[in-house]
Amino acid sequence: MSVSHGIPKQIEELLVTNRRGFLRNAGLLAVSFGIYGGAGLAEANAQSTASAQGPGPYPDLDFRQIDSWIVIHENNSATFYVGKTDPGQGTGTGFRQLMSDELDIAFDRTTCIMGSTDITVDQVGSGGSTAMERDSWPMRRVAAEARRVLLQMASTRLGVPADRLAVNDAVITVKADPAKHVTYGELLTGKKFNVTLNGNNVNSVTGQAKTKSIPELKYAGHAAHRDDIPGKVDGSTKWAADVKLPGMVHARNVKPPYACAKLTGIDESSVKNLPGFIKVMSKGNYVAVVCEREEQAIRAARQLKTTWEKPSTAPFPASEDLFKYMRAATPVPGATPTVAGGPGAAFAGAAKTIEAEYEIPFQGHTAFAGAHATADPSNGQMTIYSNDMKSYGMRRGVATFLGMPNDRVRVTYMQGPQGFGRTAAEDAACEAAWIASELGRPVRMQWMRDEETAWDTKSPAFLVKMRGALDAQGRLVGYEYNARSCDYNHLGYNEPDTVLIAQLMGQRRARPAAGSAALPSDMYAIPNRRMIGEVVGLPAVWETPLRTGNLRDPNGPQSAFASESFIDEAAAAAKADALEFRVNMIKAGTNDDNGFRRARSLAVLEAAAKKYGWQPRPSPGPRGTGKILTGRGIAYSFRGQTVVAEIAEVEVNRETGHVWAKRLVCAHDCGFVVNPESLRTTVECGTLHGLSRAIHEEVRFDTEKVTSVDWVSHPTLRHADVPEQIDIVLVNGDPNPNRPDLPPYGAGEASLKPMLAAIGNAIHDATGVRIRRVPFRDDRVLAALKAAGV
Amino acid sequence: MSKIDLKVNGHAHTLDIEPSTPLLYVLRNDLGLQGPKFGCGLGQCGACTVIVNGAAVRSCILPASSVKAEVTTLEGLAPNGRLHPLQQAWIDEQVPQCGFCQNGQIMTAKAMLDKNPHPTDAQIRETMNGTLCRCMSYYRVQTAIKRAARTLADQSPASQKEVVA
Ligand code: FES
Ligand code: FES
Numbered sequence: 016m017s018v019s020h021g022i023p024k025q026i027e028e029l030l031v032t033n034r035r036g037f038l039r040n041a042g043l044l045a046v047s048f049g050i051y052g053g054a055g056l057a058e059a060n061a062q063s064t065a066s067a068q069g070p071g072p073y074p075d076l077d078f079r080q081i082d083s084w085i086v087i088h089e090n091n092s093a094t095f096y097v098g099k100t101d102p103g104q105g106t107g108t109g110f111r112q113l114m115s116d117e118l119d120i121a122f123d124r125t126t127c128i129m130g131s132t133d134i135t136v137d138q139v140g141s142g143g144s145t146a147m148e149r150d151s152w153p154m155r156r157v158a159a160e161a162r163r164v165l166l167q168m169a170s171t172r173l174g175v176p177a178d179r180l181a182v183n184d185a186v187i188t189v190k191a192d193p194a195k196h197v198t199y200g201e202l203l204t205g206k207k208f209n210v211t212l213n214g215n216n217v218n219s220v221t222g223q224a225k226t227k228s229i230p231e232l233k234y235a236g237h238a239a240h241r242d243d244i245p246g247k248v249d250g251s252t253k254w255a256a257d258v259k260l261p262g263m264v265h266a267r268n269v270k271p272p273y274a275c276a277k278l279t280g281i282d283e284s285s286v287k288n289l290p291g292f293i294k295v296m297s298k299g300n301y302v303a304v305v306c307e308r309e310e311q312a313i314r315a316a317r318q319l320k321t322t323w324e325k326p327s328t329a330p331f332p333a334s335e336d337l338f339k340y341m342r343a344a345t346p347v348p349g350a351t352p353t354v355a356g357g358p359g360a361a362f363a364g365a366a367k368t369i370e371a372e373y374e375i376p377f378q379g380h381t382a383f384a385g386a387h388a389t390a391d392p393s394n395g396q397m398t399i400y401s402n403d404m405k406s407y408g409m410r411r412g413v414a415t416f417l418g419m420p421n422d423r424v425r426v427t428y429m430q431g432p433q434g435f436g437r438t439a440a441e442d443a444a445c446e447a448a449w450i451a452s453e454l455g456r457p458v459r460m461q462w463m464r465d466e467e468t469a470w471d472t473k474s475p476a477f478l479v480k481m482r483g484a485l486d487a488q489g490r491l492v493g494y495e496y497n498a499r500s501c502d503y504n505h506l507g508y509n510e511p512d513t514v515l516i517a518q519l520m521g522q523r524r525a526r527p528a529a530g531s532a533a534l535p536s537d538m539y540a541i542p543n544r545r546m547i548g549e550v551v552g553l554p555a556v557w558e559t560p561l562r563t564g565n566l567r568d569p570n571g572p573q574s575a576f577a578s579e580s581f582i583d584e585a586a587a588a589a590k591a592d593a594l595e596f597r598v599n600m601i602k603a604g605t606n607d608d609n610g611f612r613r614a615r616s617l618a619v620l621e622a623a624a625k626k627y628g629w630q631p632r633p634s635p636g637p638r639g640t641g642k643i644l645t646g647r648g649i650a651y652s653f654r655g656q657t658v659v660a661e662i663a664e665v666e667v668n669r670e671t672g673h674v675w676a677k678r679l680v681c682a683h684d685c686g687f688v689v690n691p692e693s694l695r696t697t698v699e700c701g702t703l704h705g706l707s708r709a710i711h712e713e714v715r716f717d718t719e720k721v722t723s724v725d726w727v728s729h730p731t732l733r734h735a736d737v738p739e740q741i742d743i744v745l746v747n748g749d750p751n752p753n754r755p756d757l758p759p760y761g762a763g764e765a766s767l768k769p770m771l772a773a774i775g776n777a778i779h780d781a782t783g784v785r786i787r788r789v790p791f792r793d794d795r796v797l798a799a800l801k802a803a804g805v
Numbered sequence: 806m807s808k809i810d811l812k813v814n815g816h817a818h819t820l821d822i823e824p825s826t827p828l829l830y831v832l833r834n835d836l837g838l839q840g841p842k843f844g845c846g847l848g849q850c851g852a853c854t855v856i857v858n859g860a861a862v863r864s865c866i867l868p869a870s871s872v873k874a875e876v877t878t879l880e881g882l883a884p885n886g887r888l889h890p891l892q893q894a895w896i897d898e899q900v901p902q903c904g905f906c907q908n909g910q911i912m913t914a915k916a917m918l919d920k921n922p923h924p925t926d927a928q929i930r931e932t933m934n935g936t937l938c939r940c941m942s943y944y945r946v947q948t949a950i951k952r953a954a955r956t957l958a959d960q961s962p963a964s965q966k967e968v969v970a
Contacts, residue, residue, distance in 0.1 A: 240896065244904070248895040257839045290806070308830070
């Protein structure tokens with residue numbers, strides 16, 4: 016295999032075992048960690064290192080070399096190496112489709128290795144739904160260039176000009192004499208390409224060859240089963256959680272019992288005699304215990320006696336007082352409004368004005384499993400096994416945190432519980448690395464359920480005030496959007512001075528990150544607008560479980576809940592149909608861009624309405640008299656250049672306040688679709704993630720600590736909540752048949768964004784009651800219905 | 806520490822461990838199995854589900870020493886490399902996103918179908934309701950269960966008899 020660029024064979028095979036597409040066809044043997052992992056592996060790599068002072072064994076890969084991206088094997092198969100991670104949306108399969116197309120090799124003879132810092136170029140990892148939109152392009156250009164180079168080689172070998180050669184499935188044939196042919200594998204015979212590409216950075220890397228046009232693509236654009244799924248259903252996938260290394264020990268954190276608590280004492284005698292006990296590790300307010308076995312570490316962490324001092328002032332208000340606090344707080348200076356037309360005059364001359372205020376609480380990642388990582392400090396290097404979606408940032412973060420050179424640290428990306436942004440996987444990795452470097456043994460760190468739910472980063476709470484001015488014809492002519500996001504000291508990815516262990520050890524940034532509060536993303540032609548997004552902070556910003564970080568479109572669901580609920584309120588005030596009201600405002604506009612945003616907005620709204628069978632009428636609809644009230648709601652939004660329209664049909668139980676989304680429709684336009692099968696699933700799951708945030712999710716806290724600590728105190732969507740019917744409509748809104756096809760845009764986040772508003776609008780349609788606060792839990796809905804006399 | 810005997814996926818093991826050790830850690834750390842996973846350790850999510858005596862049980866809260874019958878894990882569903890109809894349905898329906906919960910989904914569904922080969926939609930929702938998924942693959946899980954139930958019905962001796970007759 017790829018001895019060519021120094022990839023440790025054992026690591027490569029380990030990663031390949033998780034990706035079946037190739038395994039089945041190339042007959043590779045599965046290997047286990049027990050054989051190759053740990054000290055043995057580090058040793059093998061360390062052999063290439065002259066001394067502890069010399070260069071480390073893990074230099075950055077050169078993105079300008081074809082060999083960093085593609086290895087052609089003698090058996091005429093190929094391995095692609097990409098600097099991306101796939102937390103379960105199928106991007107890895109999509110990259111294989113695109114690269115197989117550009118390279119002209121059968122999809123089944125390829126595999127794709129992702130996101131391990133010593134063997135794949137730095138493409139950041141994943142985030143922001145940029146996999147296809149941005150990061151697939153360098154891969155495609157490199158694969159196209161590799162094909163061109165192979166054609167040149169074949170031309171020399173066969174003595175025929177390249178333009179008289181044809182390529183099919185990695186076999187190059189003389190067009191005039193098909194008996195003469197040579198395979199890619201025969202041309203390279205396991206050797207390197209040794210071809211240098213152009214480009215100043217990884218995103219601009221290119222060769223001479225052109226990429227194919229959409230009609231020339233054979234695999235991309237068509238359904239393909241995801242290659243990571245078989246191993247996930249038969250139990251053979253090696254997850255980051257499964258890593259076992261010789262001499263490995265287990266660590267568990269002892270978290271402060273309150274935010275901003277100061278550690279005043281540790282009584283090691285409380286655990287010293289427990290079986291398997293190794294050590295209490297502590298610095299500043301950080302405390303962990305290490306034991307030989309996992310269950311021993313869990314027990315010791317629970318049993319360790321520690322004493323803490325509470326802070327003198329409350330670190331935050333209780334969750335029920337959060338919005339009162341945010342209303343009164345002074346925003347971080349510097350936000351400037353976006354103004355169009357003259358909103359002042361529009362409101363002064365309005366036939367009718369409406370006002371509303373929306374509240375979105377902190378909502379968490381609350382990943383399905385606690386954060387975890389394994390760190391191996393063998394031979395003076397550091398290897399981290401992690402499912403964090405940004406392995407390259409983790410490598411730099413861990414290196415800086417430990418004071419090690421980058422080229423002695425590597426991160427091996429493996430599968431894990433979903434990573435939708437800045438998760439605690441990053442905190443766990445730094446903790447494992449610190450303990451491992453102190454102890455000199457491989458360490459597996461695992462967060463427990465209460466830590467994960469309480470201490471993982473949150474998406475910021477939002478308070479949004481809106482005003483609208485309607486003219487005599489019921490048109491929205493004035494619009495104000497004032498958002499406040501509780502997001503001061505927003506945590507970036509893998510920052511060595513803001514990961515939790517660094518905070519607990521006393522590190523502080525001079526200038527915490529300012530945070531953000533997004534504006535709406537619609538294409539409504541409202542002539543007079545004033546929009547502003549301001550940030551406020553809680554009293555405590557360090558060593559607190561209420562820390563904010565990116566979660567799947569970090570501000571989008573909050574901002575869209577407010578703006579798309581408000582448009583519905585305006586439509587209701589104008590006694591207009593909610594869909595027509597939106598369509599008319601979009602049609603009234605003339606703005607457009609190269610993403611055809613106006614036309615594509617109309618296309619998704621129409622596609623959703625058609626699929627649903629939308630009948631125009633004002634909202635609320637005629638209210639039934641029975642126990643169950645039924646209604647429908649629509650909402651739409653952009654995430655980047657991807658546009659989504661969603662319709663929810665809900666049943667509201669008048670006696671219990673329970674909301675069930677009986678039917679959901681999502682019309683989704685992300686431009687060119689690489690794999691419609693995996694896209695549909697991703698969109699469907701994103702839509703349901705939106706539903707979960709609409710009806711269940713809220714992080715609760717008192718004035719000392721987060722009280723959401725498990726699946727009882729922090730509910731999530733369940734099987735019984737699932738709609739009877741979900742329709743996903745993939746749209747490729749094409750306003751102009753003469754233009755080239757749209758490129759691929761992002762997916763994953765977009766379908767989550769408008770769902771909160773769609774559900775709120777449907778509840779209003781069913782009951783006539785507008786609830787401006789998510790989640791729509793039974794007690795909240797029931798109280799609102801009672802208050803309105805429904 | 807004390808000796809306990811465990812039979813897992815057809816193999817007998819004798820282990821020297823604390824008797825109170827939850828079965829999950831024995832399966833994962835002593836026997837090297839990767840199907841059952843740690844999700845909550847509280848019996849709330851289903852990640853750690855295995856089948857004992859025909860019932861889906863949560864190995865994170867089950868002391869290993871209390872297990873007297875054979876344990877089947879996800880790995881044990883395809884003993885000869887031939888996927889169980891549920892696993893095949895999971896591939897056909899492309900169920901998982903991250904996949905971390907799918908051990909729990911598949912094993913809970915297996916125990917259900919073994920007892921009730923033709924569950925109604927309401928029974929599926931009710932039986933599966935305590936098995937969580939944070940990627941929200943629920944709709945697919947339910948579709949795949951129905952697909953697997955059809956496959957199992959087609960394979961059952963009764964239906965084969967019909968075909969022969
Ligand atoms: S890990 Fe056992 S139920 Fe969650
Ligand atoms: S597929 Fe990710 S938790 Fe279920």
